[in-house]
Amino acid sequence: MDNAQRTPTPQDLDTLSRQLGRPVRDVVEIGARCVCGNPLVATTAPRLGNGIPFPTTFYLTHPVITSAVSRLEAAGVMTEMTERLARDPELAAAYRSAHEAYLQARSEIGARSGIGDVPEIAGVSAGGMPGRVKCLHVLVGHSLAAGPGVNPLGDEALELIAQWWTRDRCYCEGAWDVQSEAPSKDLSRHTRTQGLSQADLDAKRAARQGGPRPGDGGTMTGEDA
Known part of the structure; x- marks a missing residue:
């Protein structure tokens, strides 16, 4: 996406709050968008406004995708992927490259947002990278933001949820409340x-x-x- 597409609008922030069910905070960019233009991934500042370091740069927000990925997690896909990392050197190397790409992206986002480096999370990516898989939502968010070919297990998870969500269709209608006021209190x-x-x-x-x-x-x- 270009700079204009990455820049969150007031409507984007409203939509993100509705998707998450809480007021969105510290979103500096939109990491990926639906074919209709709605946010799929929120790019979060590496340091939150309250000073807390935040390693999860690419935060998956779309309810349809998050629900689909949760089904994979419940089915034990993370355990199977972690086991494959231990016995497949090629996959492990590609996953480590994804870890490095995540760190590089966070550094660039920190620079663009004026936050800069966050020493407390230096070398720490998210989702269990580079040695295991502990959150598929993080890996899918990374794949959607970075594009195919960067995070092998995120790409694989996207293939596995194809029966519930695909990149080429809009699944936004009815996925979140658009009638009531946007959430105003973070619980x-x-x-x-x-x-x-x-x-x-x-x-x-x-x-x-x-x-x-x-x-x-x-x-x-x-x-x-």
């Missing part, structure tokens, strides 16, 4: 971390997951919050 768990220090974030993660205590080297990011 997601992310709102409970806004404004917290890194030590507080680490403490919340430790309490919730039984993970490392503050000072043990664990770092909580926007993907974890």
